[in-house]
Amino acid sequence: MKKLFHQYNRKIWIVFLITLIVGIIVFPKLSGKIPLHFNTLGEVDRYGSRWTIFLAPAINFLMILLAEGLRKIDPKSDSYQKFESQYYNMMFFVGLLMGGMQLFTIAYTFGYELNITRIMPIIMGIMFIFLGNIMPKFKHNYFVGIKTSWTLASEKVWYLTHRFTGKVWVLGGIVVLLSTFLPVQAIAWLFIAIIIILVLIPLGASYYFYRKFG
Incomplete structure (x- = not known):
């Protein structure tokens, strides 16, 4: 139980509390339904109950439990x-x-005019750059990182794959960020293509390193 409140988890608890408080404050002011999903043109194509405003704190709380649960059973x-x-x-x-x-x-x-098609590449670009920077430091485990039969079979293959993938993801993140300057129609297709590439490259890299060093 104490591990749920150790120093590394405090920041996540703070975000959880902020999202929970924000949800409680705005909930009475929300209409019966709120946007839940946007299409590639940035238009709302699915609505949800106003209770979905608490999805953020719920997921944050689950992340806290998951963070401790995964490392315990690994x-x-x-x-x-x-x-x-x-x-x-x-x-x-x-x-x-x-x-x-x-x-x-x-x-x-x-009622604020926000273009999700422009915002999402920025968020995802930052995410890939962030993950690319920390990924080479991930150590051999069964839950976090590039988990293929080849990386799990060899710590050296794990290390080489994550070091290489980290560089690729940083570069990919920069490309995703730059895509925000493209026409809206082009952003969606480029975004999907980049995501597929960034997922497939680590798989190919892990196989290559295993064949060479495994």
């Missing part, structure tokens, strides 16, 4: 001590992302 739980800072900073970043989505939903609901 057969390589000792590895987490070697990258604790990066591990919890990743969880914290997800918490901030959920908080940002909550604020966007609130702003949109109250």
